Amino acid sequence: MTEHAYGSEIAWTGNRGDGTRGYRSYDRAWEIRTPGKAVIACSNDPLLGGDPALPNPEDLLLSSLAACHMLWYLHYASTSGIVVTAYRDTPVGIGETGAGGAGRFLRAVLKPHIVVAPGTDLGAADAIHERIHDVCFIARSVNFPITYEASYATG
Known part of the structure; x- marks a missing residue:
């Protein structure tokens, strides 16, 4: 096995001037900053006071x-x-939130729509999905089931 290191900077940008003096006194806005790459503006889940126009951690994981x-x-x-x-792909993540506010993903369903060349063996094209969970870094790192519902077209 070979170890890999990944890094980024997460910077809170939601200080309206009073910091976290009160629960409603700050924005849940933050940025992902990775050297040499575009900055990604993010927020919290709207259920927790975030900006619905920005990606949240759950969106990013999915x-x-x-x-x-x-x-x-x-x-x-x-x-x-x-x-x-x-x-x-239009994946869907199903989560739950407990009484104390802690949440987690229960499962994810990937819904890829794949266009293949005419004459493609669609059975062989579909069988590829079964091999991916064994090698995908992200799928191998999460603790919830992942399924897929693929659809195909030729063109």
Whole structure:
């Protein structure tokens, strides 16, 4: 095994002048700053006072999971001779919040819509999904089940 290090900077940007003097006196706004990359403005989940127009940690986790799945799918498709011309996913994460406010993901459903070249064996294209959980860094790191409901088109 080889270890990898990943890093970023998370910076709170929601101080309205009084810091956290009161629960409603500050914004739940923050930024992801990764050297040499675009800054990503974020907020908290709107259920917890965040800005609904900005990504929140739950959005980012679900998006990371779907992106990792997509990139491995494209890799396996390429090495299997399956030509993918478009890939779009609309994943859904199901979570719960306990009485004390602690939350967690219960499960995630990936819903990729994949366009493949005419004549593609759709059974072989679909079978790729079963291989991904064994290699996807993000999927192997979460403690909730991940399923998929893929759809296909040719074009």
